[in-house]
Amino acid sequence: MITRRPRAALLAASLLFLTGCGGGAVASPGRPSGGDAAAASTLAAVPIPTPTARARAESAPLQMPGLGPRTLAEIPAGARQAVVVTGKDKNSPQSTLVLYERTATGWRPGASWPAHNALKGWTGHHMAGDLRSPIGVYGLTDAGGLLTDPGAKLPYHHSYGFTSPGTGFEGEPLAGAFDYVVAINYNRKPGTSPLDWTRPLGAKRGGGVWIHVDHGGPTHGCVSIAEKHMKELLRALDPDLHPVIVMGDAVSLAR
Template identity: 25%
Template sequence: MYEKVGSKWVLKRVSPAVTGKSGLSFTKKEGDGATPTGMYLIGDMFGFAAKPAGVKSKYTVTNKFHYWVDDSLSKDYNKWIYYRGNPATRWKSFERLNHSLYKHAIIIRYNEKPIVKNAGSAIFIHRWRSSSTPTAGCIALSESHLTVLMKWLDPAKKPKIVIGTSDSIKDVLKNQ
């Protein structure tokens, strides 16, 4: 975690993380199992558990009616939808937001404005299964590191995440 102080980026904390089972991708595609590279705004937070004390961001407690749509043929693609009907009759592919890995999660605002069909969806920071188990394309941290990150993020500062190789991250930060 870095914070910009004046014109310099200052390291504040190091957190081990896991990424997608297919590694990092500079050309993310829906379902490829890769984590998209680039710089993205951090969005709202959610989880099936209560909002942790000290979290400043908007937080939604999820239930069985909260979905993130990854059906690239749907008008709902890459959107959070609250739906009380049978999701399998509305979408070919979706993610339930009350999933066990989403006790707490942070939305990475990837592939929006405009949403590009089949470019990837539902990219979050969430808790990991283990320190050596990759994700389907998200970033995962230990639950304790995730909670620290959630409390540290201040939406008033418009936080961003930079995902990439050491060289690509240096290039992005150099231009910020």
């Protein structure tokens, strides 16, 4: 049973996240799963592939396309799910989201979904109000929303605090944008509600960066996808698999 909040509290929460959807606890560095280069050189040395060579090729770990060595090195070794959000370019609000899962043979992709990011694109040093999404690798530990839990595996905070009044940058209504959210662990305390206002890096570095329901236009700093895809994502993300999000423009992620 949800207790209704006083109107003043709801307004405060609304204003908070209209300015805060904008970034931290950065995921600890890990090691990329290598092997592609070794397998390729082995096959190149054999004019007619032997059964052993074919077996090596089939079992060679698969990496996530578009991610360079610096980005891969930031993914924790224990992470077995990765939400990869690739921006069209550094200054674009358009991106693509793909959920990967690490298997015995490498990272396997799921569906690819269109997404929005911040109005002005991406930044490696996010600040409150810069209208850019933070580039990096961050944990995904907490979820919530205005609507009831659709079957999320992550801890889910159902609250009337997830309100989004007003309109977006293109005049589109924001109502329903926070029906479902997954908190991105940029400048927040993991293990708390997405509504928690703790900012380890200080308020000037922004916060309230989420994956949430798309409203048809750019965000203040969050990543947004269609409502049906948000439900699928919430049902797929598993805390036992230590999910992370890898986010940024294509050029930055390729480093």
